[in-house]
Amino acid sequence: MLAINGRYDVSKQALVGTIKGLWILSETGSKGWSVEGPSLGGWEVSATLAIPGRLLVGTTHYAYGATIRISDDNGKTWTQPAGQPRYREGQPYKVNRIWELVADPHNLDRIYCGVDEAALFISDDRGESWREVESLTNLPSRPHWRPGAGGLCLHTILPHPTDPKTLWIGISAVGFFRTNDGCASWTALNKTLPALPTGSPDPEAAYCVHRAVVDPANPSSLYMQFHGGVLRSDDAGDTWQPIEDGLPSNFGFPMVVTPGGRVITAPLLDQETRYMKDGILRTYVTDDRGKAWKESSAGLPKDPRFVGVLRCAMAADKKSDVVLFGTTTGELFNSRDAGKNWSQIPGQFQRVLHVSFA
Amino acid sequence: MPRISVHLPSMLAAAIGSARVEVDASTLEEAIAALRRDHPRIATHVFDDLGRQRRHVLLFLNDRDTRWITPAPIPLASTDTLSIVQAISGG
Numbered sequence: 001m002l003a004i005n006g007r008y009d010v011s012k013q014a015l016v017g018t019i020k021g022l023w024i025l026s027e028t029g030s031k032g033w034s035v036e037g038p039s040l041g042g043w044e045v046s047a048t049l050a051i052p053g054r055l056l057v058g059t060t061h062y063a064y065g066a067t068i069r070i071s072d073d074n075g076k077t078w079t080q081p082a083g084q085p086r087y088r089e090g091q092p093y094k095v096n097r098i099w100e101l102v103a104d105p106h107n108l109d110r111i112y113c114g115v116d117e118a119a120l121f122i123s124d125d126r127g128e129s130w131r132e133v134e135s136l137t138n139l140p141s142r143p144h145w146r147p148g149a150g151g152l153c154l155h156t157i158l159p160h161p162t163d164p165k166t167l168w169i170g171i172s173a174v175g176f177f178r179t180n181d182g183c184a185s186w187t188a189l190n191k192t193l194p195a196l197p198t199g200s201p202d203p204e205a206a207y208c209v210h211r212a213v214v215d216p217a218n219p220s221s222l223y224m225q226f227h228g229g230v231l232r233s234d235d236a237g238d239t240w241q242p243i244e245d246g247l248p249s250n251f252g253f254p255m256v257v258t259p260g261g262r263v264i265t266a267p268l269l270d271q272e273t274r275y276m277k278d279g280i281l282r283t284y285v286t287d288d289r290g291k292a293w294k295e296s297s298a299g300l301p302k303d304p305r306f307v308g309v310l311r312c313a314m315a316a317d318k319k320s321d322v323v324l325f326g327t328t329t330g331e332l333f334n335s336r337d338a339g340k341n342w343s344q345i346p347g348q349f350q351r352v353l354h355v356s357f358a
Numbered sequence: 359m360p361r362i363s364v365h366l367p368s369m370l371a372a373a374i375g376s377a378r379v380e381v382d383a384s385t386l387e388e389a390i391a392a393l394r395r396d397h398p399r400i401a402t403h404v405f406d407d408l409g410r411q412r413r414h415v416l417l418f419l420n421d422r423d424t425r426w427i428t429p430a431p432i433p434l435a436s437t438d439t440l441s442i443v444q445a446i447s448g449g
Contacts, residue, residue, distance in 0.1 A: 042369050063414035063444045064370065064403040080373045080399050086407055094407040 012317065014324050015055065016332065017045030017354035022057055024075050025332075025345065027322070033334065033345050039075050047312070049101035049111065050358035056111065056127045058098020066097050066115070070127050083129030085113050085121035091137065093117045100312065101356075102157040106164035114154030118145060118171045122183070133183045136169075141188075144202035148172035148227070155311055158214045158222075168214065168222065168237060173198040175207035176224065178237050189237040194229045211311040213257040216318070221289065223263050225255040225311075230265065232290045243290025248277045254314035258321055258338040262287050264296070266309040266325065275306040281327070285339050299342035300333060307331070315355040326352025360436040362389050367444055370403055381440075386419055386432035389440060404442055416443040 012027035021038030022045040028034055040059055046066075047058035055071040057078075068085065069078045087093050097116040104110035113121040113130060120133040136142075145152060156170030165182045168189075175190040190207045200206040208227035215221040222233045224240065229250050231240040244250050252267035263286050269277045276282055285296040307327040314325035321338040330349035333342045359382045371377040379397055383389035394401045404415050411417065417424045418441040419432070 059373075061369070061403075063412060063447075065406065065412060067373070067402060069373070078373075079375065082399055084402060086402075092408075 012320070012322060013050065013358035014315070015048035015050060015057070015354075015356050015358070016324075016326055016349070016352060017048045017057060018326070018330065018350035018352050019044045020350040021045060022048065022075065023349060025324070032343075035345065035347060036075070039071075040069065040078060044353065046353050047098045047101045047113075048354050048356045049103060050356065051103050051111070051126065052108070054126055056101055058101060058113070060097045066095050068098060068101075068113070068127055068130075081128045083123075085115055085119075085130040085132075087119065087137070088132055088134065091132075093119065093137075095119070097151065097153065099153045099155045100157050100354075102159065104164070105159055105161065112157045112159070112167070114157050114169065116147075116151040116153040118152045118154040118174060120154055120157070120169060120183070135179075135184055136177070136186055139186060139205075141174075141202045141205035144200045145171070145174045145205055146198045146200040148198075148208050150311075156209065156212050158212065161214070161216050161219050163219070166236075168212065170209035170212050170224075172210065173200075173208035173227070174205045176209050176212060176237060189233075189240075192239045192241075193224075193231070194226060196227055210253050211255045213255050213263065215257055215261055216259060217261055223255060223257065223290065225252050225265060227251065227271065230267075230290070230293075243286070244293075245291065246286075246293035246295075247284055248282070252309075253311035254309045254325065255311075256314050256316035256323060258316045258323065259318060260321070260338060261289075262338045263290065264314070264316065264323060264339040265293075266314065268308055274308055276308065279304040279306040281305045281307060281333075283325075283339055283342070296339050297342070298340065299335075299344075301344070305329070305331075310351075310353060312354040313352040315357055317357045322357070324355050324357070326355055328352070359384050360434050360438070362434055362436070363439045364389075364393060364397075364400075365439060365441040366400065367442055369444070370400060370442060373403070374399055383434055385430075385434055386424060386427065387430055389434060390417070390424075393440075400442070414445045414447050416445050417441070418443055 014025040016023040021041045023037035043059040049056045060066045100114040102112045111123045121130040158168040160166035177186045193207045198206040210225045212224040224231045282297045284293045323335045332345040381392035
């Protein structure tokens with residue numbers, strides 16, 4: 001285990017969930033990052049979240065199933081709360097994996113949790129107990145939802161930066177939804193997304209959203225990495241238009257937006273091969289809301305790396321230009337200038353599932 | 359009523375904070391019901407959301423896999439132990 005500086009000595013902290021436990025990264029100014037871990041060895045850490053005084057992760061194990069874990073001592077010890085995200089009695093669905101944990105920016109006690117099989121859960125006590133958002137599960141299209149290759153996963157949760165009643169969610173391979181009334185009802189925002197066959201008999205719920213982000217400075221603008229498309233919405237998700245000029249392909253998974261509005265992606269060659277073009281690790285950015293993308297890979301290795309970056313394995317800090325991503329082969333890269341220049345964090349870890357900033 | 363020890367594998371012991379719990383039960387069926395009722399933090403790892411024993415989790419009564427013990431009810435004595443075991447199915 002590598003040494004870590006004291007919690008209050010570091011300028012920034014990041015959580016990295018891998019298929020073999022959790023790693024905690026601490027930025028130490030000009031010295032780079034220190035790394036501590038693994039915690040929760042043996043468990044897949046498929047979602048990570050830091051809130052003031054508490055870390056939460058979603059753990060999954062092929063034998064023992066999916067549960068939330070909590071640490072109130074910065075990862076030294078973990079507890080499994082008695083309350084877990086679970087469907088209400090009588091539902092035919094199971095919680096197979098915790099995909100996403102997101103703090104509500106308007107309510108310090110509230111956390112949202114997205115799972116496979118796709119559902120949204122809410123905790124109003126910092127993760128100690130959870131309730132199913134029944135309005136989502138009760139949508140008429142729900143019986144026709146079909147999984148993507150990664151499962152039937154609710155992987156994207158986007159609270160509106162200023163409106164506490166508005167939230168967007170993305171489900172693969174179902175679509176993109178918005179609530180404007182605090183999760184009481186949902187509007188599907190799929191009509192202008194590319195129609196690709198998913199096997200669902202319901203054309204209103206057959207859209208393979210891979211990831212989406214909302215521009216923090218202009219919340220009507222959203223960006224989406226779709227199964228076969230990169231898109232922008234200027235009307236809070238009601239309609240979408242392609243923004244693909246300059247990208248090597250329109251297939252990929254991760255997408256982040258920096259506080260300054262730069263959007264960063266890491267496209268794959270195509271849906272069949274699922275590695276990067278020419279086997280070279282590359283990221284792409286746009287500074288003009290998608291009118292043009294340009295490669296921004298300075299500092300990334302140029303030798304062959306037939307890898308990918310999973311949808312939750314890239315994160316942009318909300319308060320700085322620091323960006324971090326991990327690859328499917330366990331390498332970690334960070335940027336301090338919003339993706340213009342990258343450097344590798346020393347070490348080879350396991351397949352990176354989820355990255356978040358404290 | 360006999361008090362039955364339930365032994366946890368190391369991964370679950372670390373998650374729960376204990377390597378062993380106890381249930382009061384006269385039969386195997388009562389012991390499993392008590393495990394579900396009184397120890398939900400453990401039960402969630404043994405049984406899935408639909409109530410079925412997870413595919414890769416075994417529950418042993420002494421040295422016998424409880425999936426294959428018949429007929430019910432199976433009487434228990436205080437010297438009996440239950441053990442949660444991860445099936446050897448990792449490849």
